[in-house]
Amino acid sequence: MNVNLDDMLSYNQRFVEKKDYEPYRTNNIPNKRTVIFTCMDTRLVELLPKALNIQNGDVKMVKNAGAILRDPFDSIMKSILVAIYELQAEQVIVIGHHDCGMSHMKTEAFKQGMKHRGISAETLQTIDHAGIDLDREFAGFHSVEESVEESVSVIKNHPLIPDDVGVHGLTIDPETGKIDLVTKGQ
Ligand SMILES: [Zn+2]
Structure with a gap:
């Protein structure tokens, strides 16, 4: 069931009229100087910030299907670079999760x-002839820990990432919010 756009x-009109936005007022610089790169999974929308005590204004958050980063110039990597150079982020945390659709x-x-x-x-043939391999583009992963390590490695070894940016890898349980450390940067 999709929610009717008019609803x-x-x-939203009532939200603004009642000034329900007031508790969320902040600016665009992340208070915790952190970029989080995670999966778009519905179970993480509220659970992940709650599980890590993240409030509005605390972090930059970028998401895709699976928290998969393999191409050093895809849109996720561009967003991370903008967060570092334009928005004062000082560390990057990749968070994969168990029971991910991409697994x-x-x-x-x-x-x-x-x-x-x-x-x-x-x-599909035209796309194939253009050199775009859909099997490769949409490849998932077997082990979430290995996938997180790969994403961390693309960021850490990126030629445009300064040495003083810490890059860490975590997993989260989408049921309980339990976080496990995969790899800790500086
Ligand atoms: Zn996922």
């Missing part, structure tokens, strides 16, 4: 789903 907009990603079924939704074989 969202009328809720059992089947790219064949994924492509079948596209076909069922009306994406033509020709379109």
Whole structure:
């Protein structure tokens, strides 16, 4: 069931009228000088900040499916660089989670789903001919710890990351919020 956009907009009108935004007022510099890179999983939307005592204004948070970072110039890496150079972030924390959808990603079924939704074989072929390998682009992972380490390694070894930026890796349990350390930077 998707929420009707009109309902969202009328809720928003009341939110602003009642000044419900007041407890959330802050600025764009992260109080904790931290960038968090995590998964877009629905279970983490409120749980992750609560589990780490993160309030509005405390961190920059970037997300994608699986907290997977493999390409040193994808949009996640660009956001991390902006957070460091423009917004005073001093450390990066990658947080993967157990039971992640990307840990059992089947790219064949994924492509079948596209076909069922009306994406033509020709379109998929054109993308393939353009040199874009969907199996590679949407590859998931087997071990969340290994995946977190890989993402940490792309950030830590990035040529544009200054040496004094700490890069850490954690996992979170999406049921209990329990955090485990994977790798600790400086
Ligand atoms: Zn996930």
